[in-house]
Amino acid sequence: MIDAQGYAALDPTTPLAPFSFQRRALGERDVQIEILYCGVCHSDLHTARNEWNNTLYPSVPGHEIVGRVVAVGSAVSGFKVGDIAGVGCLVDSCRNCPSCGEGLEQYCENGFIGTYNGSAFGGSENTLGGYSDTIVVDEKYVLRISHTDNLAAVAPLLCAGITTYSPLRQWKVGPGQKVGVVGLGGLGHMAVKIANAMGAKVVLFTTSPDKKDDALRLGASEVVISKNRAEMASHANSFDFILNTVAAPHDLDAFVNLLKRDATMTLVGAPASPHPSPSVFGLMFKRRRIAGSLIGGIAETQEMLDFCAEHSIVADIEMIRMDEINQAYERMLKSDVKYRFVIDMATLKSA
Known part of the structure; x- marks a missing residue:
């Protein structure tokens, strides 16, 4: 297992707070990513506060993830240590239904597995998201980032x-x-x-x-x-x-x-x-x-990232520290952000 640090909601009413947990050990097809930046989506707030009545606690939100590859499994071919990579809203799907076969994993007939607040196939594990220092994801659901700078502003592309x-x-x-x-x-x-x-x-x-x-x-x-x-x-x-x-x-x-x-x-x-x-x-x-319309599948998300890199498109963001997340949620409720908060994960250790 891999030790991880993050911020989590432990129940619907208390603020997010520091949280220690473990990621799964690296499998042969897995990519481990050191998270550099994570965007803050309104879905994070809905989930942390159980506003959709489906939250599994403890909940570590975050599905707009950009980071650096720090380890790869023995069968991984698309990524190497040092690559800049992204993880979006989903980290698995059944891979067998017609939608998955067509590259439309977001419409998986058996339900895609969310980057957070999702139960892994074959078990009851609660997926934990990007408000953390590291994440382990199957190579099939990891995305290549070809933007060369302003990586923090790339993070919201993974959802917004x-x-x-x-x-x-x-x-x-x-x-x-x-x-x-x-x-x-x-x-x-x-x-x-x-x-x-x-x-x-x-x-x-x-x-x-x-x-x-x-x-x-x-x-x-x-x-x-x-x-x-x-x-x-x-x-x-x-x-x-x-x-x-x-x-x-x-x-x-x-x-x-x-x-x-x-x-x-x-x-x-x-x-x-x-x-x-x-x-x-x-x-x-x-x-x-x-x-x-929902999000996109993995292939379309990669297409979007490449399109945005070609046209120099990134989000307009406001960078925050990890320990400012609860204030950021309150500001989101007042639409007091232009136009996406992004957490600088370098601040997690001090938080």
Whole structure:
């Protein structure tokens, strides 16, 4: 076994605190990674506080991991000691179902194994995530990082990046298309950057006028205040695709009406309570669609990382110390971050 240090939630109500535990011994196909940076996702907070009523304690969150390979198993061929590598939201899947066979491990029919808060196949082990100094992962679920600098800002690509890249890729966003992005948070700011790099004309929808300058800086060509009915009406029936990143219940009809015939709005935000039911007529009369999307599989995540490296795309981040994680959670609840917290794991030892 491999000794590890991290920060964990021991129950839903107490702050995260230092935690010692053990990783599995290195298997022949395993890669051990010294974690350098770990992004802070809102899912971490939901899990730590058991807001989805499925948390296994103790819980070590973190699934936006960038680090350095420090050991490899005897059968590992894709990584060597010293490589910079990443781990995203999943660390295993059944490998036998049709989805796994198609490289869509995120839709594994038997349920993928999360980087944290997941039970390993064949046992009841609780997976423990990236708020820690080291992690051991099967080579098949480790990702190559080809960015050469600003590695801390690469970490959020492992969740926020792939969550937005996957639907943009699935719905074939590209040059000449008009694409809407709803919301400018951790997901939305990545969607703007990626859709712009794909060649689309990007329109950002927000309820906050003070986000306009940031949206334009990130790559949007226009910003629409979604509470302004006149601004919204001026874009009726004009979008090829809309990616909705907002994780709070809101009126979907307002955005459905902006889609062209046969166009799609895809939801990637997960609100705690359902959206108001959309009107069927807005869908029927233009054959529009509302869809959903999760993260991406391993192959698509690697494709996203390579795309972002080629286009010099990273997240906009605020670096924090490990012992600042509880304050960071409180700030996340107030949307007081532009646009992703990333933990500098070099601070873990002193914390």
